[in-house]
Amino acid sequence: MRFKRIATNNDERGSVHAPSPGVHAGRGDPRRHDPPDMNVRARGVFRATCVALCAISALVNAPFASAQLEVRKADLILINGRIWTGAAHPDEPEPTALAVIGDSIVEIGSDMDIRQRQGADTLVLDANGRRVIPGITDSHTHLISGGFQLVRLNLRDVHGRDEFLKAVGDSTKNKKKGEWLLGGRWSVESWKNPEAPRATWIDPVTGETPVFLSRMDGHEALVNSAALKLAGIDKSGPPDPAGGEIERDPSTHEPTGILKESAMDLVHNKIPEPSTKERSEALVRAMRYANSLGITSIHDMSQLADLEVFKKADAAGTLTLRITSYLSADDWSKHIGEVAKTHLGMDSKLLYLAGLKGFMDGSLGSRTAYMFEPFADAAPNSPYPRGQLTPFAASADSFQRQVIDADAKGLQLAVHAIGDQANHLLLDAYEAATKKNETKNPRHRVEHAQHLAVDDIPRFAKLGVVASMQPYHKADDGRYAEKALGSDRLKGSYAFRQLVDAGALVIFGSDWPVVTLNPFEGMDSAVNAKTLANEVWLPSHSLKTVEALRAYTVLPPRAIHREATLGILEVPKFADFVILKDDPLTISPDRLAKVRVAQTVIGGKVVFTAPE
Numbered sequence: 001m002r003f004k005r006i007a008t009n010n011d012e013r014g015s016v017h018a019p020s021p022g023v024h025a026g027r028g029d030p031r032r033h034d035p036p037d038m039n040v041r042a043r044g045v046f047r048a049t050c051v052a053l054c055a056i057s058a059l060v061n062a063p064f065a066s067a068q069l070e071v072r073k074a075d076l077i078l079i080n081g082r083i084w085t086g087a088a089h090p091d092e093p094e095p096t097a098l099a100v101i102g103d104s105i106v107e108i109g110s111d112m113d114i115r116q117r118q119g120a121d122t123l124v125l126d127a128n129g130r131r132v133i134p135g136i137t138d139s140h141t142h143l144i145s146g147g148f149q150l151v152r153l154n155l156r157d158v159h160g161r162d163e164f165l166k167a168v169g170d171s172t173k174n175k176k177k178g179e180w181l182l183g184g185r186w187s188v189e190s191w192k193n194p195e196a197p198r199a200t201w202i203d204p205v206t207g208e209t210p211v212f213l214s215r216m217d218g219h220e221a222l223v224n225s226a227a228l229k230l231a232g233i234d235k236s237g238p239p240d241p242a243g244g245e246i247e248r249d250p251s252t253h254e255p256t257g258i259l260k261e262s263a264m265d266l267v268h269n270k271i272p273e274p275s276t277k278e279r280s281e282a283l284v285r286a287m288r289y290a291n292s293l294g295i296t297s298i299h300d301m302s303q304l305a306d307l308e309v310f311k312k313a314d315a316a317g318t319l320t321l322r323i324t325s326y327l328s329a330d331d332w333s334k335h336i337g338e339v340a341k342t343h344l345g346m347d348s349k350l351l352y353l354a355g356l357k358g359f360m361d362g363s364l365g366s367r368t369a370y371m372f373e374p375f376a377d378a379a380p381n382s383p384y385p386r387g388q389l390t391p392f393a394a395s396a397d398s399f400q401r402q403v404i405d406a407d408a409k410g411l412q413l414a415v416h417a418i419g420d421q422a423n424h425l426l427l428d429a430y431e432a433a434t435k436k437n438e439t440k441n442p443r444h445r446v447e448h449a450q451h452l453a454v455d456d457i458p459r460f461a462k463l464g465v466v467a468s469m470q471p472y473h474k475a476d477d478g479r480y481a482e483k484a485l486g487s488d489r490l491k492g493s494y495a496f497r498q499l500v501d502a503g504a505l506v507i508f509g510s511d512w513p514v515v516t517l518n519p520f521e522g523m524d525s526a527v528n529a530k531t532l533a534n535e536v537w538l539p540s541h542s543l544k545t546v547e548a549l550r551a552y553t554v555l556p557p558r559a560i561h562r563e564a565t566l567g568i569l570e571v572p573k574f575a576d577f578v579i580l581k582d583d584p585l586t587i588s589p590d591r592l593a594k595v596r597v598a599q600t601v602i603g604g605k606v607v608f609t610a611p612e
Helices: 040-069 111-115 141-148 162-173 199-206 224-229 262-268 275-293 304-316 336-345 394-409 420-437 454-463 469-478 482-483 488-492 496-501 519-528 543-552 589-594
Strands: 077-080 098-100 104-109 124-128 131-134 136-141 181-186 211-215 222-224 245-249 255-261 295-302 322-328 351-359 414-419 446-447 466-469 506-508 577-580 597-602 606-609
Touching: 077 111, 098 111, 104 111, 124 606, 136 506, 136 543, 141 181, 141 275, 141 295, 141 304, 162 181, 162 211, 181 222, 199 222, 199 224, 199 255, 222 224, 222 262, 224 255, 245 262, 255 262, 275 295, 275 304, 275 420, 275 597, 275 606, 295 304, 295 351, 295 597, 304 322, 304 351, 336 351, 336 394, 351 394, 351 488, 351 543, 394 414, 394 420, 414 420, 420 446, 420 454, 454 488, 454 496, 469 519, 469 589, 482 488, 496 506, 506 519, 506 543, 519 589
Parallel strands: 077 124, 136 295, 181 211, 295 322, 322 351, 351 414, 414 446, 446 466, 466 506
Antiparallel strands: 077 098, 098 104, 131 577, 211 222, 222 255, 245 255, 577 597, 597 606
């Protein structure tokens, strides 16, 4: 079957207009008229003259007609693929090829059509019958932090106390005096004895080397006695900072080495800041890793220092990801004006500062998510049985004012909310701001939206708020969420299906380096509902494979107002696409986590090719 050939304005393709269907030149042609009052001989002479003139005209205009039918040769063509464009046209045959000029798609169709675009300098990608999908977007990353984590101690896969201590001790051996041991991503929920680690565990193997090891979710950290000493934390003080907790032994008041939320800053602020060079190296590592997983775009929750590194890489032409950045800040009032100015002035195709990032609360694993009711497993003497609001959100008037001011400047807001009451308060704030400012379609975001009051689920669609979710967190939290929340509150937990059915714009990401960056492992969690303990949890909240794929490809550009140039593979959008070794749309869903990438292309440039 031939495909319709679609071209852009710069395609330089002419058109040949045939007679309308059912109308034929010659006898019986209603368009043929001889001049009136001509005898037979005169009509014969007239017709002969017309034929001669037409022949001469054809000879004269032949070069022009030939030139008109010429097409611009492509810089890149993809052939022999099975292209899932992301467009909702289930009755149309899948295209097999596409052509790229510059950084954009100029034609999509059959191999025969697209082969006409091949020139001497055209790069030809043969998909070998493999599945081709739009470029993948990770809608929630901490990119440079992820680049650092790639070369730091990773405790995510340790299975118990002995393995934990060996990994920490081995990593400490080669540290120079005064050098910090950094990394972490530990979680004890799958251990046979899920006891939280303490400073007294690691002091014997770390000595005077200061240690800062974040929990898996980044909302809690383990530090050793050397680090506590540098921060001036002992049994005498200091008191818990606003929005944080220094965990202490209830009998001795000695710090245990566990710091939660803002209390982590007491130690973290003592760690030397990475240099610009180190940040740039981390960015390169992170981009290479992301490209290997088929990721072409990210929505990054960025530190101020990260933005400068992104800008330099963009200016140098070394970015291999499209980065939409949200500046993470505890006090938006200090940044609204400058971010708005930069946001409006950016014209890069690869880097865009969309708005601001903030935090409402903590996490479920650390029991710092802000809930309407106490955690089901809250200790009797817990100082924060319902979790905590952050200092950013604790003052209702200040928080609402910052949201209103940022919204009025045209910024897109991306705010972390885990607990049901934190989500409720954030939706209230967005509703009040857009009503006051009469803002049209700002597409503000709730980052995570993990545990929702059931009545708040339809509010996402009603308010036009984006649910930016990370399905692999469900695999993590499913091991202990019922213990923490009780069964009744799970109705609104990881409510992918309920939000989609209610009409919300749901997009997926990872929260890397908190969990794996691999989008296919995230897709597996969204579809198959398996926890890390290999148990099925909340399957009624799952999506179909194609829905999860859309949440990683087609829908994220809508969340950032970029659907005109990204998302669906069609003319004249950017040529961001991925050739896969495995087809997520046809394989058994239980194999989704194993899908591999063959090649990744961004803006018509190949940025990753898997080894054979």
